[in-house]
Amino acid sequence: MEAEGGESPHEAFAIKLNRLFKSVRSETGEAYTPRAVSEALTQRGRKISPSYLYQLLKGESEPGYAVVEALAEFFDVPLDYFANSARGRELNTQYEVLAKLGDNNVRELAFRAQNLTPEGLRNVLRYMEFEEHRTKDDEHTSE
Known part of the structure; x- marks a missing residue:
């Protein structure tokens, strides 16, 4: 099964997750690292290892619903952000602009x-x- 842009679902998820890492900043204004996200999720009772996050970022793994839900909650985005729908594409466009705004x-x-x-x-x-x-x-x- 291919995602809309011709990439596999793993790659499509990786693109969206990478976009969040580039566009969403911590309270100090710093970019999040997989380790920081892992630690924050663990503190919230959602254990996701940094190595698993790296796999997701590289498109080497496909997450289950609970992981997608935890990441959406952490980055404060609707679950639709990860969907291959009109609303998902709209949200991705918005976060792509935010990622560009992160450029110095x-x-x-x-x-x-x-x-x-x-x-x-x-x-x-x-x-x-x-x-x-x-x-x-x-x-x-x-x-």
């Missing part, structure tokens, strides 16, 4: 944008649109 360059851009005037911010957005079109044009000419 994007965070710096957002941080610095708060000091711009409305006109300055419009200029930055126009420049970003220009770069986006230029990049797409470069990709088409190189094909």
Whole structure:
């Protein structure tokens, strides 16, 4: 059985779980590690080893419902996040954007944008649109 993007269900789950590790931050702002997630889940009465989490992240194992439920609860996402449904795809798109916001360059851009005037911010957005079109044009000419 294949997931929507052509990957196996193990790989599809791994992609979604990796996205959560990249987009959801701890209270200190740090990215979670499999060890930290394992320890937190164990404290909540849900024993999942770090090595099993690594297997899930690599797409080497398929989790049972209880594991999916525990991970959804830990990362504070609806169970639908892991589903291959319209709602699941919508949630994944949202978390993909959050993962990109975790990128240092994007965070710096957002941080610095708060000091711009409305006109300055419009200029930055126009420049970003220009770069986006230029990049797409470069990709088409190189094909």
